[in-house]
Amino acid sequence: NAGVTQTPKFQVLKTGQSMTLQCAQDMNHNSMYWYRQDPGMGLRLIYYSASEGTTDKGEVPNGYNVSRLNKREFSLRLESAAPSQTSVYFCASSEQDQPQHFGDGTRLSIL
């Protein structure tokens, strides 16, 4: 009963490196979301995908790109990592007006 699976769980990058965070859900949900969680800031929406084939910016999209590869998968890419992107990243999915289900998170440190 996996739900929302994120990989990797931890990652350390150097400034300027690129990487892709992966997210997959097995609940056949149409909508998927990427958040970042920072101390004292709560969760902030980076990008979301209301349905397969569509993506939209959230509150803090700068420095990120996303791809909705298919209904199951929604990846988040950092093209040139910056220390300000050190954070815990959460992926979530939901079906229309149902509550969002979250993954375990990816702890990303950028040196």
Next chain:
Amino acid sequence: AQRVTQPEKLLSVFKGAPVELKCNYSYSGSPELFWYVQYSRQRLQLLLRHISRESIKGFTADLNKGETSFHLKKPFAQEEDSAMYYCALRGGSNYKLTFGKGTLLTVNP
């Protein structure tokens, strides 16, 4: 624009004491409100949804549209309730959530 305010970053109570975590919101339409809980280094889990009017783990929350509040309450706190609690609002047709900044609840023995 939609906004969620959780005025307390930290809340500390003793076991057996009542606890109330405050949440106020700003939204022009009819919002849907949620409480999510995150235990230490775990994923966020849905605790309550206002339309279901359930009591989960002894917690309740009532939507007060007049005061634009959705405070989370429990009459007798337990040590296992220690966690980060997030209030969230969903408005409009795109199903996005807006989160508050969270309240870290510590229940002392």
